[in-house]
Amino acid sequence: MPNLHLQEAVRxxxxxxxxxxxLRYRRYVDRVHDVPRGTAVLDEAVVYGYPxxxxxLALQPGIEEQFEAPFWAExxxxxxxxxxxxxQGRPLAVTRGGFVCPFTTDRLPDLIDVGLFEHEPDxxxxxEIAGPDNPYLDSGPPFVKEDVELFVFDMMxxxxxxxxxxxxxxxxxxxxxxxxxxxxxxxTPEEVPRLREVLLRLNEEWREGVVLKEDSxxxxxxxxxxxxxxxxxxxxxxxxxxxxxxxxxxxxxLRLVLFLEEQGMKRxxxxxxxxxxxxxxxxRDAVDLFRREHKVYHTHRCRFRRRENAERLMxxxxxxxxxxxxxxxxxxxRKGGYWVLEFDRVYPGMNGLLGHLLAGGVAFD
Amino acid sequence: MPNLHLQEAVRxxxxxxxxxxxLRYRRYVDRVHDVPRGTAVLDEAVVYGYPxxxxxLALQPGIEEQFEAPFWAExxxxxxxxxxxxxQGRPLAVTRGGFVCPFTTDRLPDLIDVGLFEHEPDxxxxxEIAGPDNPYLDSGPPFVKEDVELFVFDMMxxxxxxxxxxxxxxxxxxxxxxxxxxxxxxxTPEEVPRLREVLLRLNEEWREGVVLKEDSxxxxxxxxxxxxxxxxxxxxxxxxxxxxxxxxxxxxxLRLVLFLEEQGMKRxxxxxxxxxxxxxxxxRDAVDLFRREHKVYHTHRCRFRRRENAERLMxxxxxxxxxxxxxxxxxxxRKGGYWVLEFDRVYPGMNGLLGHLLAGGVAFD
Numbered sequence: 001m002p003n004l005h006l007q008e009a010v011r012x013x014x015x016x017x018x019x020x021x022x023l024r025y026r027r028y029v030d031r032v033h034d035v036p037r038g039t040a041v042l043d044e045a046v047v048y049g050y051p052x053x054x055x056x057l058a059l060q061p062g063i064e065e066q067f068e069a070p071f072w073a074e075x076x077x078x079x080x081x082x083x084x085x086x087x088q089g090r091p092l093a094v095t096r097g098g099f100v101c102p103f104t105t106d107r108l109p110d111l112i113d114v115g116l117f118e119h120e121p122d123x124x125x126x127x128e129i130a131g132p133d134n135p136y137l138d139s140g141p142p143f144v145k146e147d148v149e150l151f152v153f154d155m156m157x158x159x160x161x162x163x164x165x166x167x168x169x170x171x172x173x174x175x176x177x178x179x180x181x182x183x184x185x186x187x188t189p190e191e192v193p194r195l196r197e198v199l200l201r202l203n204e205e206w207r208e209g210v211v212l213k214e215d216s217x218x219x220x221x222x223x224x225x226x227x228x229x230x231x232x233x234x235x236x237x238x239x240x241x242x243x244x245x246x247x248x249x250x251x252x253x254l255r256l257v258l259f260l261e262e263q264g265m266k267r268x269x270x271x272x273x274x275x276x277x278x279x280x281x282x283x284r285d286a287v288d289l290f291r292r293e294h295k296v297y298h299t300h301r302c303r304f305r306r307r308e309n310a311e312r313l314m315x316x317x318x319x320x321x322x323x324x325x326x327x328x329x330x331x332x333x334r335k336g337g338y339w340v341l342e343f344d345r346v347y348p349g350m351n352g353l354l355g356h357l358l359a360g361g362v363a364f365d
Numbered sequence: 366m367p368n369l370h371l372q373e374a375v376r377x378x379x380x381x382x383x384x385x386x387x388l389r390y391r392r393y394v395d396r397v398h399d400v401p402r403g404t405a406v407l408d409e410a411v412v413y414g415y416p417x418x419x420x421x422l423a424l425q426p427g428i429e430e431q432f433e434a435p436f437w438a439e440x441x442x443x444x445x446x447x448x449x450x451x452x453q454g455r456p457l458a459v460t461r462g463g464f465v466c467p468f469t470t471d472r473l474p475d476l477i478d479v480g481l482f483e484h485e486p487d488x489x490x491x492x493e494i495a496g497p498d499n500p501y502l503d504s505g506p507p508f509v510k511e512d513v514e515l516f517v518f519d520m521m522x523x524x525x526x527x528x529x530x531x532x533x534x535x536x537x538x539x540x541x542x543x544x545x546x547x548x549x550x551x552x553t554p555e556e557v558p559r560l561r562e563v564l565l566r567l568n569e570e571w572r573e574g575v576v577l578k579e580d581s582x583x584x585x586x587x588x589x590x591x592x593x594x595x596x597x598x599x600x601x602x603x604x605x606x607x608x609x610x611x612x613x614x615x616x617x618x619l620r621l622v623l624f625l626e627e628q629g630m631k632r633x634x635x636x637x638x639x640x641x642x643x644x645x646x647x648x649r650d651a652v653d654l655f656r657r658e659h660k661v662y663h664t665h666r667c668r669f670r671r672r673e674n675a676e677r678l679m680x681x682x683x684x685x686x687x688x689x690x691x692x693x694x695x696x697x698x699r700k701g702g703y704w705v706l707e708f709d710r711v712y713p714g715m716n717g718l719l720g721h722l723l724a725g726g727v728a729f730d
Contacts, residue, residue, distance in 0.1 A: 261652060
């Protein structure tokens with residue numbers, strides 16, 4: 001096993017203790033040498049963190065700058081990233097940050113055939129969990145209409161950093177009948193026009209974008225998103241405009257402009273209207289909500305097989321909450337064989353500002 | 366004369382030395398007790414700073430919260446604020462920050478009849494300087510088509526804080542033939558619907574908004590702007606999206622939403638399109654400019670009567686420049702009896718980002 005620099009990480013408080021349902025482990029809250037953030041160190045196994053992927057904003061010349069060899073293009077799905085593995089007989093899912101996710105872990109039997117770990121006990125499946133009924137995100141991809149679905153995009157091994165090759169991954173997707181992100185094939189760096197066509201189609205379908213993976217030993221990667229996914233993000237989060245970092249919005253507008261330029265879309269009144277509407281309707285929703293209920297919040301709903309896991313999710317969310325967001329449980333009830341948890345994320349920045357201004361207060365700027 | 370707390374202000378480095386063409390004086394870079402920021406202390410006179418005016422985002426209930434008596438409504442013009450006075454025989458104009466402005470001071474004889482100071486040597490005229498050919502702002506009001514114009518909105522006395530009454534101001538505007546901001550009359554706090562009509566007209570004409578001044582001893586004030594002025598601001602500055610504080614944009618979108626709500630404008634596809642276009646076209650201009658010239662900048666052009674004042678403006682701008690903006694002189698030439706100065710403001714944040722991303726670099730977020 002490569003060097004985890006565990007003592008140094010513990011000393012610098014970068015490998016913190018966590019518990020989940022009787023398990024005790026450490027998660028890396030930050031990179032330590034070449035050990036990525038999100039690495040989970042259990043007594044008998046290490047799950048390496050999923051590395052960050054840089055974003056290009058221009059396919060031309062981004063592709064030729066970043067890639068020296070042909071690359072695979074795969075769909076980037078608008079969800080949250082988990083690594084799934086079996087430990088001491090039970091399947092677990094850890095988030096990007098290295099927490100065991102009580103929701104995903106609870107729902108694993110609905111999402112994949114966990115029997116696959118009988119065949120390959122050291123397999124780690126990297127997947128996006130996406131859909132409207134998830135505990136973390138305000139939105140999801142258009143093709144998941146309810147609950148959540150799972151989309152595999154990489155595989156790793158316990159105790160090892162790095163990914164299985166594209167061939168090894170595809171063979172296991174098929175063998176275990178795993179749902180995967182859509183794969184658009186292999187492209188040479190000269191085939192930017194063909195890649196643009198893929199992205200134009202994804203954009204028309206309001207899908208997020210692509211992850212590109214070099215077909216080489218260094219496995220270099222980059223991501224690139226559609227203009228409509230930026231509009232979608234802004235629409236989904238504008239109600240929260242004062243609690244998100246403002247760069248959240250300005251970065252997305254820049255990506256949008258460069259996507260349109262890349263595609264040669266010069267005059268785009270419909271895109272203009274959609275961008276304006278994303279801001280105006282999102283904020284109007286917040287104002288209407290505040291007038292009705294005197295707070296701005298977003299309700300999450302997700303279903304669990306076991307009630308304890310809903311409770312574990314709530315205490316996890318209370319534990320990691322920042323001072324900027326309050327998490328408040330709304331409801332937990334039995335329906336259709338599941339426990340349905342409803343909770344709100346309340347945004348104090350927006351509440352304070354709207355409360356002051358809608359009451360006729362003045363702002364100095 | 367009220368207490369200036371000058372020794373304290375000097376000790377705390379809040380009253381700093383400045384020079385202008387043989388004059389030496391101090392300017393308050395910050396409020397000290399009740400002495401406002403921008404106060405200029407000369408050997409034989411004090412020009413009090415122009416106080417900050419709070420902004421309401423909702424007329425209803427903002428008016429009734431802020432005002433206990435009828436108030437005057439006057440146009441808020443999109444320019445920069447100066448205080449004009451005569452000192453040791455020469456007319457001077459100081460900016461909000463308390464600097465003598467070489468440009469405005471140079472052009473005063475074109476803008477007002479400075480002979481008025483013969484009649485009232487202690488008069489201080491508070492005015493907005495607005496128009497496309499100004500050294501500070503990216504935009505101006507639609508009704509000033511070239512150069513700059515002056516619009517008086519308040520009067521003060523040397524050595525005294527506070528403003529002349531509305532009656533005293535109007536009488537002097539007339540007597541001295543001074544151009545003023547448009548005045549919309551006197552409103553009771555119950556007359557919000559009539560004020561809304563004024564704002565709807567200003568909005569249709571793409572004008573900025575109003576300043577409201579209570580007709581009472583306390584002279585309470587508040588400002589309120591139109592939705593279109595927010596779109597106009599965003600369009601004029603989107604090229605600079607990475608160098609302005611991002612709240613610049615989010616605050617304006619919130620003001621826009623509350624204006625539309627105030628006016629009962631529920632479905633506004635044209636406003637949506639204009640807001641989206643403001644961002645997209647502004648940023649596209651920046652990208653196009655960067656591709657052509659490898660830098661993002663805005664060219665200012667302004668004309669002077671005397672060449673030395675153009676040079677003084679340049680050294681003033683070099684002196685106050687922040688690390689975020691570079692000022693570069695482009696040209697200084699004689700035309701139509703004036704010296705025409707052209708200079709660029711270059712935005713390193715935008716240059717660095719576009720340079721990296723358009724060359725195919727990756728961003729991590």
